[in-house]
Amino acid sequence: MKKNKLKIIYIYLFAVIILVGIFLIVKKIEAPAKEEVKSNIIQEIPKPEIKIDENIKQESYMIKDYSLVVPKDSKGNKKVVLLTIDDGPSPRTKEIITILKKHNVKAIFFINGSNDKDHAGIIADTAKEGYIIGNHTWSHLDLKKEKDLTKIDKEITKNSELIKQITGSVPKFFRPPYGDITPYVKKFVKDNGMIFMNWSDAAKDWEKSTKDKNVFVGNVLKNLSPGAIILIHEHPWSLANLDSMLSSLEEKGYKFVDPKDIVE
Numbered sequence: 001m002k003k004n005k006l007k008i009i010y011i012y013l014f015a016v017i018i019l020v021g022i023f024l025i026v027k028k029i030e031a032p033a034k035e036e037v038k039s040n041i042i043q044e045i046p047k048p049e050i051k052i053d054e055n056i057k058q059e060s061y062m063i064k065d066y067s068l069v070v071p072k073d074s075k076g077n078k079k080v081v082l083l084t085i086d087d088g089p090s091p092r093t094k095e096i097i098t099i100l101k102k103h104n105v106k107a108i109f110f111i112n113g114s115n116d117k118d119h120a121g122i123i124a125d126t127a128k129e130g131y132i133i134g135n136h137t138w139s140h141l142d143l144k145k146e147k148d149l150t151k152i153d154k155e156i157t158k159n160s161e162l163i164k165q166i167t168g169s170v171p172k173f174f175r176p177p178y179g180d181i182t183p184y185v186k187k188f189v190k191d192n193g194m195i196f197m198n199w200s201d202a203a204k205d206w207e208k209s210t211k212d213k214n215v216f217v218g219n220v221l222k223n224l225s226p227g228a229i230i231l232i233h234e235h236p237w238s239l240a241n242l243d244s245m246l247s248s249l250e251e252k253g254y255k256f257v258d259p260k261d262i263v264e
């Protein structure tokens with residue numbers, strides 16, 4: 001009887017040892033699996049969001065002192081120019097665009113709405129080709145000489161309305177004829193959501209001497225510096241010298257800013 005009892009105790013102890021052993025083995029196998037699950041959970045935890053300010057993209061630019069184009073980010077490319085072409089539309093606008101496309105150059109066309117009647121469809125085509133239409137007043141009025149403020153308002157607003165009607169959006173940029181800045185116009189332009197823009201470099205193609213290619217291109221190179229806003233017009237000799245001017249700027253290592261990248 002005593003022997004049987006001992007036997008039962010031995011069997012019982014043996015079973016306990018086996019169970020504990022199995023338990024330990026199972027635990028060991030499960031352990032790494034658990035860790036794996038854990039690491040998966042860690043991976044699933046969203047990484048801290050890096051906030052990207054849309055305005056500080058490397059390719060974003062802003063207008064400084066009404067006459068320079070500078071990268072919004074201080075690390076951005078400063079060796080750039082912005083091309084602006086005034087007083088269109090004209091019979092030469094399309095040929096100008098052909099040359100710009102050859103050089104893959106974007107530009108702002110500052111138009112006078114009064115020219116639209118004689119060159120119907122040109123503004124729409126220019127916009128369709130990806131160029132920006134800027135406001136240069138309806139009839140190229142000298143705003144500094146004009147005393148009637150209502151007339152000034154109308155010159156700007158009428159042109160904006162035409163641009164909106166043709167392109168589907170109000171102009172983003174305004175340039176006063178002759179580059180005249182007055183406090184009234186400055187405020188009016190700002191209140192109407194436009195960026196006031198003059199220039200810091202020009203071909204001076206209002207001078208007949210610029211019919212000479214070397215004079216035309218030389219004028220631009222003389223005042224060229226990083227961030228220059230270049231002014232040309234749609235004169236026949238401006239069209240004739242445009243290709244050379246763009247090649248010279250490219251040779252000097254300048255990149256052309258796409259006005260769509262100008263944020264303020």
Ligand SMILES: [Zn+2]
Nearest residue numbers: 086087177178
């Ligand atoms: Zn003009």
